Amino acid sequence: MDALNLHRTAIQELVARGQGERRGSPRFLAQEKRSILSQAEILGLPEALVAPIQDLNLSSPTFGQFAFMLDYDPLP
Amino acid sequence: MTTETTPNRRTHVRLNPPDTVLVEPIVAHERSAFDMLRGADSQEQNAWLMPETGWRLEPLQRRASSLSELAALSAAILGPADLTVASGFLQAPAFRQEADLTGLTYGAGVSTSGDLFYQKQVGAGQSWGDPSFVLAADQASYPSPTAGAENAPMDRVAVGTAGAGPDQEWFLRFTVPGGRMQAPDHVLTFYFTGPACQGLGQWAIAFGGDGYADVFERTLAGTWAEIDRVVWCPAHQVGRVPHLVHVAPQPLVNNPKLSGVILFEFTLAREPARAAAAPGHFVPQAAESKQALISIPLTGLNPQPAPIRLDIRRDIRTQFQLSKAMLPTIGSLTDDRFSVSFYPTAAEPYILSWSAAVPAGCSVAGHLIDAATNVELTVTGSVGGFPMYAPAYPARAYYVRFDLTGTGWASPTLVGYRLQRDAVAADSRATETALEAETTGLAIVGADEDPSHESATLRVEDRFAAIPALRANGEYTLQVETEYDPADATKRAVLHRGAVVRTEQIHRPQSWTTYRLTSVGMWQRLAEALSPIRFNFGLDTNATGPNGLPLPYKVTDALRTMFGLAGFAAGALDIPDLPIRLFASGDADGLLLEPQASLADLIVRYARDYLGYLVLADANVGARGMWRLRPLGTAANILATFQTDGPGAGKLPHALPSYPANTAFIRRRSYRTWIKPPEGNVVVAFGAANAAAGGGAPMLYKQVLVNPASFDFGGSVTADPTSVDYLGRVRMLYQYLPAQAGEAAVSWVARRVYDSACHGKRLHSFQAPLLLVDDPDDSLLTHLRPLRVNDCVNIGETVCRLRSVNPAYMKDAHQFAFYEAEEL
Numbered sequence: 001m002d003a004l005n006l007h008r009t010a011i012q013e014l015v016a017r018g019q020g021e022r023r024g025s026p027r028f029l030a031q032e033k034r035s036i037l038s039q040a041e042i043l044g045l046p047e048a049l050v051a052p053i054q055d056l057n058l059s060s061p062t063f064g065q066f067a068f069m070l071d072y073d074p075l076p
Numbered sequence: 077m078t079t080e081t082t083p084n085r086r087t088h089v090r091l092n093p094p095d096t097v098l099v100e101p102i103v104a105h106e107r108s109a110f111d112m113l114r115g116a117d118s119q120e121q122n123a124w125l126m127p128e129t130g131w132r133l134e135p136l137q138r139r140a141s142s143l144s145e146l147a148a149l150s151a152a153i154l155g156p157a158d159l160t161v162a163s164g165f166l167q168a169p170a171f172r173q174e175a176d177l178t179g180l181t182y183g184a185g186v187s188t189s190g191d192l193f194y195q196k197q198v199g200a201g202q203s204w205g206d207p208s209f210v211l212a213a214d215q216a217s218y219p220s221p222t223a224g225a226e227n228a229p230m231d232r233v234a235v236g237t238a239g240a241g242p243d244q245e246w247f248l249r250f251t252v253p254g255g256r257m258q259a260p261d262h263v264l265t266f267y268f269t270g271p272a273c274q275g276l277g278q279w280a281i282a283f284g285g286d287g288y289a290d291v292f293e294r295t296l297a298g299t300w301a302e303i304d305r306v307v308w309c310p311a312h313q314v315g316r317v318p319h320l321v322h323v324a325p326q327p328l329v330n331n332p333k334l335s336g337v338i339l340f341e342f343t344l345a346r347e348p349a350r351a352a353a354a355p356g357h358f359v360p361q362a363a364e365s366k367q368a369l370i371s372i373p374l375t376g377l378n379p380q381p382a383p384i385r386l387d388i389r390r391d392i393r394t395q396f397q398l399s400k401a402m403l404p405t406i407g408s409l410t411d412d413r414f415s416v417s418f419y420p421t422a423a424e425p426y427i428l429s430w431s432a433a434v435p436a437g438c439s440v441a442g443h444l445i446d447a448a449t450n451v452e453l454t455v456t457g458s459v460g461g462f463p464m465y466a467p468a469y470p471a472r473a474y475y476v477r478f479d480l481t482g483t484g485w486a487s488p489t490l491v492g493y494r495l496q497r498d499a500v501a502a503d504s505r506a507t508e509t510a511l512e513a514e515t516t517g518l519a520i521v522g523a524d525e526d527p528s529h530e531s532a533t534l535r536v537e538d539r540f541a542a543i544p545a546l547r548a549n550g551e552y553t554l555q556v557e558t559e560y561d562p563a564d565a566t567k568r569a570v571l572h573r574g575a576v577v578r579t580e581q582i583h584r585p586q587s588w589t590t591y592r593l594t595s596v597g598m599w600q601r602l603a604e605a606l607s608p609i610r611f612n613f614g615l616d617t618n619a620t621g622p623n624g625l626p627l628p629y630k631v632t633d634a635l636r637t638m639f640g641l642a643g644f645a646a647g648a649l650d651i652p653d654l655p656i657r658l659f660a661s662g663d664a665d666g667l668l669l670e671p672q673a674s675l676a677d678l679i680v681r682y683a684r685d686y687l688g689y690l691v692l693a694d695a696n697v698g699a700r701g702m703w704r705l706r707p708l709g710t711a712a713n714i715l716a717t718f719q720t721d722g723p724g725a726g727k728l729p730h731a732l733p734s735y736p737a738n739t740a741f742i743r744r745r746s747y748r749t750w751i752k753p754p755e756g757n758v759v760v761a762f763g764a765a766n767a768a769a770g771g772g773a774p775m776l777y778k779q780v781l782v783n784p785a786s787f788d789f790g791g792s793v794t795a796d797p798t799s800v801d802y803l804g805r806v807r808m809l810y811q812y813l814p815a816q817a818g819e820a821a822v823s824w825v826a827r828r829v830y831d832s833a834c835h836g837k838r839l840h841s842f843q844a845p846l847l848l849v850d851d852p853d854d855s856l857l858t859h860l861r862p863l864r865v866n867d868c869v870n871i872g873e874t875v876c877r878l879r880s881v882n883p884a885y886m887k888d889a890h891q892f893a894f895y896e897a898e899e900l
Binding site (some may be wrong): 039041043045046048051053054056058068069070 | 199355655765774775776780782783784790792812819823824
């Protein structure tokens, strides 16, 4: 029974992490207590396409790499 | 030759060491303009609450009778000096004292005659489109917004002689001749300057005969764009009745959402109604007033002032009057009574501050008044122009009064106020007790990335019942230290500082008492502090971006503010000044710290999520420890080495001095390694932007990042089954941004989540002697300290970052710790 509960907890943790919720995971941005919109409302907005920051061209020699991001990546 | 693993170490356990404790919490009371004056005890004089704006001096014209009869208001009505009117329009004053009536005396403030109106006067046989009725040159250079969509021409009949500011309020009075059944498409258009929305901040409101009014703004290209349509009058009541329209554009202060508003107030003087109870009689009807508000999103556009103008339909002999808002020069607000949630002493002053827009010549003065005596508290000084008051214990019920002073033409705008008093800290009065020989064992769980995990357990033997302190209280401060320098007993590394929250007394018949002490780290002090007020981190009033808009707080400034709200003074903090700001493009609702919100939680979250920094309660710096913000450790600063090899021939392998400095052995059979799989391999970050952040309309931003080494991506063989990142299948991670933000923020968050969650990690754990190290990168450190989370070490040849360090030992000669580390 303990093993079953452990497994259930692990699945709950996994789902929570996937949804970006904190629940025991110290690594994620958690949802603020006060949110402007629900997730369904956010997904209902018209989308402005965002420039990719990762090279996902399979034939590119820099495939998988990220573009330099100010205030994030250390200066070269 | 020593047989000790850690010679020269000596543990000291101190109960109630010198400590700074909170004795009076922070006190704050905050009111926005819209929360003020809601109770029965409140009152205002000459002031009104303008929607979405704040408290202002009330224009005298809001009562039409003032405009009509008072001599003082004649200065507000625009005449030939202020307004160029087409020559075919005649001046037609609407009021004069009835001097021929006997038994009638007017008040001193009533004008003899006045209330100037203009009206088109068409002579017999004269064309209604005669040049004398149209300012044709001005209309040609500044076309009407309704041009091309008019059933009959709209003629420019008046234009101001000077540009009008974006905060200039106007009153327009006019009548529309004609029958009730007539509904012309347009009757009159008024032009004014206001805050810029999408263009020049030059606005026009075109009143229709059907009761609707279209509101236009002139674009940067000089064309007109319709912004809104409002109802200004009930249908079929446009004709034959006088109208009073108040046009009040206002740029806003301290509003993170809006740059301004335009308020229209439409007052329709209704005709008397037939009395049902008395056939043949008519009952006067109260004027009907309607408000319409246009909210203007925060933009970086600046208004370009233009003169006011007026268009009137050619076939309607509208009688019109224009006046600029005239205000009383003084007003006051007395807000509701309130009590603060503590009993403050004079140890710290109150500061009464307020947020207000104060044009030249205007002022706002706030006063904190004792609710019991109705006397203002003693002013002890000022800070930033705001008064400081001395609390008089035990009084804690007050009210606030504001005096507004204007110029007659300009008014201050009070947006809100705050009464705040800093926390009071003092030296703890608890008596220090040293537990030296009595401590027979200790186990410390050091802080990890979550500082709340820090704790300690001690076993104390009280053979002679000599430690009454352990039986006196349920909670006391605890500090565990160890000596390490035989030449200087004052040099001590602090292994733990916290608060004992559970003292178990283990009773044994006919024997001494054993205590088991459980202590939690300094985190407890932070965790028990809750935010006393709502605080908006979305608006840093001291910083504006390249577009001239206010920026959100720097993360480090927000952290300092939250520590301050928790009662920690600047001397107890070591927080660098970093340029990264919170995400809040154009809106800050997601960055409001609500009353009673957990400060500790938000502090750790902001430091970790935005900066990638750790919050540490560091007991080894400062006299009584400090809260510190430290960057993630890197391979550039290796503090120690752990090895499985011995020290070499002729040296005792279990003795720490046998090894080079900052090097220790790993205890046999304690060494474990394992791989922690990635939490996911695809990150999808969503962000909702409001109109300002979204470039004019609410938008969804989305950024998708993948780890192709973890699974086969794009229909190709990209995964590496030998990689620690390998999962072999897609595992999605969804992240919604906490606040409304722009494209850059969405990408930034996606990258942060990717780096922290989309890679597997090789972890190491082992037991080794408790190493005490110096950190050359730490300017505050004056003695050795134990290794801790985030320190970088070599484990053999592998560079790792420590995840936790947990000292546990029973003899000073053999001080050991359990270490857990992840490979960089």
